[in-house]
Amino acid sequence: MEYLGLLVELLFFALGLYVYLLVRGFIRPKTEEKRKAIDAFRKKNGWWLRVLSLALMAVMGLNIFLHIASLLA
Numbered sequence: 001m002e003y004l005g006l007l008v009e010l011l012f013f014a015l016g017l018y019v020y021l022l023v024r025g026f027i028r029p030k031t032e033e034k035r036k037a038i039d040a041f042r043k044k045n046g047w048w049l050r051v052l053s054l055a056l057m058a059v060m061g062l063n064i065f066l067h068i069a070s071l072l073a
Contacts, residue, residue, distance in 0.1 A: 002067075002071060005067065006064065009060050009063045009064050010060075010064065012056065012060045013057055013061060016054075016056035016057040016060060017053075017057060019049060019053040020050060020053040020054060020057065022038070022042075023042055023046050023050050023053065024050070025042065
């Protein structure tokens with residue numbers, strides 16, 4: 001059961017990383033119409049999504065560290 005919690009924490013960290021990379025523009029969709037839609041979304045909501053994704057990654061990184069430390073103790 002402990003490993004399931006660690007897996008969920010890793011998934012949330014990956015979600016935060018994906019949102020951050022999407023907002024920063026490192027992940028680009030293949031079709032032009034999706035690219036235009038995501039660019040408009042990024043211009044409208046980019047700042048607060050960047051902050052929230054960094055906060056999610058920070059919290060999940062700390063949780064992952066503490067979870068691994070408790071598993072190894």
